[in-house]
Amino acid sequence: MDLYDKLVDYSQSDVYPFHMPGHKRQVGNPFLQEFPNPYAIDITEIDGFDNLHHAEGIIRESMDRAAKMYGADRSYYLVNGSSCGILSAVCGMTQHGGKILMSRNCHKAAYHGVFLNRLRVEYIYPQIIEEFGIQGGLVPEDVEQVLKTDHDIQAVLVVSPTYDGIVSDVEKIVEICHGCGIPLIVDEAHGAHFRYHKGFPVSALDLGADVVIQSLHKTLPAFTQTSILHVKGDLVDRERLEHYLQIFQSSSPSYLFMAGMERCLKFMEEKTEMTGGRSRMDQFYHRLVKLRKELGAMKRLRLLEEDQKGKNGVYDLDILR
Helix, strand or coil: CCHHHHHHHHHCCCCCCCCCCCCCCCCCCHHHHCCCCHHHCCCCCCCCCCCHHHCCCHHHHHHHHHHHHHCCCEEEEECCHHHHHHHHHHHHCCCCCCEEEEECCCCHHHHHHHHHCCCEEEEECCCEECCCCEECCCCHHHHHHHHHHCCCEEEEEEECCCCCCEECCHHHHHHHHHHCCCCEEEECHHHCCHHHCCCCCCCCCCCCCCEEEECHHHHCCCCCCCEEEEECCCCCCHHHHHHHHHHHCCCCCCHHHHHHHHHHHHHHHCCCCCCCHHHHHHHHHHHHHHHHHHHCCCCCCCCCCHHHCCCCCCCEECCCC
16 A cells, blocks of 8 residues: 555544644644645745745745744744754754753754764753653753853753653753853743643743744644744854754755744634634643543543642643643
8 A cells, every 4th residue: 555545544534643743634624624735835945935044035024923923032944843953953052072961851853963063962861750650850950060060061952841741940940051151952842832821831932941942743733844943042143053954954945834834823823712723722721621630530540740740850741741
């Protein structure tokens, strides 16, 4: 069977996608139905449509709107996923042969960046939640101890939230890093939805992180492989960062992906009752709370609950996980 045929069969089955991407293939949703035939709008860099690698027209305006939505100084569409954002941040915010402080649970893209830039690495380790057998959060004091004794560190990279929804005390880590004049990169790939409901944790961008990378496709209605990188503050050399974004992203960025990201964010910002993204997220959140309450009655399985806060480095929890 061809891949195409297998995908069609899967889409027509009764299997519910408890996996990415965030749109969950809900083709009955008007938001998805309105997207045109992808072949009809698939183009390359032609007059009037700007160029992601030298954005100064319609794409630049679109990314500027995204930055305004999220409260960033600059935001960049990523068509090669969060991986290229992490690679660009690691290489763009350290010197070749320099040194970085990373949490040991980083995505493999971070290690690829270390390899490519020939970096020396110091690690901080997440705590362990023994009763669940998963990683907890990062202790800010561990970051502080390294930065106080190792003055060669050029950037700090942490993961928050983790795949399991564990959020570390990013605000405190920001304070520590900035006290040493060092920028903080946060891999927030699983937290693009945070800003769309007060019941979710606060985004690292709102807490002062210098670079925040989010995978729109993980939790929002966006195509697989679409992500966004936000920059805030004066500790980041944006020209250098943009140079590496050009290195690690395709020279033929998909206009389908970029239009999908733009449309996703526009939908999520929509406040129209019952149909806008924020309203739907509110509906989803309350259904989620109800479901977790019901699941809390399980006899053989346990949910990770709010009582974990303040223990094992856990500052907050994303109940969506």
